[in-house]
Amino acid sequence: MATTLAFRTVPDVTPLLLRAMANHVGRRPAAAPVLPDKVARVARHRQDLDRLAAYDRVCGFTLRDHVPPTWLHVQTFPLQAAILAERSFPFAPAGLVHVANTMTIHRGVGVAEELDLMVRADGLRPHAKGALFDLVEEVRVRGDIVWSGRSTYLARLPRPLAETTPPVAPGGTPDLDQLDRQEPRDLDEPDRRRAQTWRLPADLGRDYAAVSGDVNPIHLSAASAKVFGFKRAIAHGMWTHARCLSALEGRLPDAYTVAVRFTKPILLPGRVGFAANDASDGVRFAVLGREDKPHLIGTAR
Numbered sequence: 005m006a007t008t009l010a011f012r013t014v015p016d017v018t019p020l021l022l023r024a025m026a027n028h029v030g031r032r033p034a035a036a037p038v039l040p041d042k043v044a045r046v047a048r049h050r051q052d053l054d055r056l057a058a059y060d061r062v063c064g065f066t067l068r069d070h071v072p073p074t075w076l077h078v079q080t081f082p083l084q085a086a087i088l089a090e091r092s093f094p095f096a097p098a099g100l101v102h103v104a105n106t107m108t109i110h111r112g113v114g115v116a117e118e119l120d121l122m123v124r125a126d127g128l129r130p131h132a133k134g135a136l137f138d139l140v141e142e143v144r145v146r147g148d149i150v151w152s153g154r155s156t157y158l159a160r161l162p163r164p165l166a167e168t169t170p171p172v173a174p175g176g177t178p179d180l181d182q183l184d185r186q187e188p189r190d191l192d193e194p195d196r197r198r199a200q201t202w203r204l205p206a207d208l209g210r211d212y213a214a215v216s217g218d219v220n221p222i223h224l225s226a227a228s229a230k231v232f233g234f235k236r237a238i239a240h241g242m243w244t245h246a247r248c249l250s251a252l253e254g255r256l257p258d259a260y261t262v263a264v265r266f267t268k269p270i271l272l273p274g275r276v277g278f279a280a281n282d283a284s285d286g287v288r289f290a291v292l293g294r295e296d297k298p299h300l301i302g303t304a305r
Contacts, residue, residue: 113151
């Protein structure tokens with residue numbers, strides 16, 4: 005039975021990420037890593053409307069009575085950090101790469117609704133460059149699931165995770181388990197005709213960090229990004245995801261599933277294109293760089 009990490013309010017992200025990094029100083033990767041069987045929860049979380057307005061502005065959403073689906077991902081982010089900060093968590097956060105994200109908005113969520121938040125780790129499995137795992141997120145209102153998400157991360161390891169390593173058994177809600185598990189190759193690309201061009205400023209990473217709580221140094225400045233091997237700061241993947249959904253406002257229903265894979269970092273400052281077209285299963289979209297090479301590919305259905 006999973007151990008519950010119960011918080012009275014959402015925790016501060018920065019100390020959690022610092023603790024997560026400190027946990028792995030001088031620590032070798034486990035030969036047979038196991039994800040902790042723990043669930044982080046917060047009940048009756050009140051949304052910060054000023055922060056929501058700033059988030060909408062940074063990501064391009066219009067102010068509405070219902071919140072964007074990616075905003076609910078942001079609400080769960082402190083609990084994601086809490087799971088990563090567990091001493092038993094096998095991977096250092098600095099080496100993690102967010103490769104895919106799936107979320108379902110089951111109904112519109114009002115700005116004034118109190119939220120019950122939950123996050124757990126799940127689905128450890130091999131990858132050619134190490135291991136993949138999911139952070140599974142859930143938002144409920146008065147006991148009913150209103151939003152569910154799955155963020156897939158790549159943990160780079162000196163050698164790929166052995167096929168014999170037992171994965172954590174999938175759990176959680178039936179809604180999540182019925183979704184296709186989005187690996188980095190499972191989405192079809194749209195027609196690459198660009199509908200929009202986005203010019204991204206050098207300070208975009210700092211602006212998004214301020215409204216999301218994701219203060220990973222690879223996003224904040226060229227100097228801090230170079231420590232981790234990037235030429236310049238890179239845009240947050242979840243900003244890019246959110247910006248796609250804001251570009252699709254008016255084309256999506258109140259309830260839908262959106263899945264994206266992140267294929268290539270976007271260097272800041274930069275300029276990218278956005279392409280989207282209707283398909284039989286919903287809307288396909290992509291963020292495109294030079295020579296139309298995709299940075300993100302997604303489907304909303």
